[in-house]
Amino acid sequence: MAKKILEVTYEFLVKMSLFTSINDDIESYDENSTVNKTMERHISTLKDKDIESILKKIENNLDLNVENKSRREQGILRRYLFRDKRIGKCGICQKEFPINFLVTAHIKKRSECQLEEKIDFRNIVMPMCKFGCDDLFEKGYISVVDGIVVSMKHKNRTPSIDEIISNIEGKKCPYWNKTSKKYFEWHYKFHLSNNI
Known part of the structure; x- marks a missing residue:
């Protein structure tokens, strides 16, 4: 059984590239995904020697060339939100930050x-800081009502x-x-039903 888990985990890591970084232009990791939950369970059962074995199998090929879609409008939306400003304000905590600490966050996914x-x-985007507000909103820990x-629970x-x-x-x-109310309502309802 342990050997099968090791093989499945290795194949998953190679195919799905679990070890890629997430940036503003890529959809964030979905912790509620059945595939990701299953793989997290498998990975959490691995012993150190198993992890070492997997890493040794891929040690000469740790970098993966991937083709992914980019959000063509992201730069335009960011420019709309920040213009030529060097400092901006988070739409959630209301704190000011240099704009490289703010993301162009979609209200509705x-x-x-x-x-x-x-x-x-x-109406679809707003600035959120990288100091917690973006992740809390994206993952449904907080929302905006009225x-x-x-x-959020x-x-x-x-x-x-x-x-x-x-x-x-x-x-x-x-x-x-x-006019943005409908997107916030979507966000609230979506996370209300998914966070239980």
């Missing part, structure tokens, strides 16, 4: 957007996350308005 939603540049940042809450959320919960989101 881009992968779930119709074409007309993807090009609704005034223009206010709210905490989540199966993986910890006291540390609760402390961070307590510092942003109740803040007003300046990107919520009557």
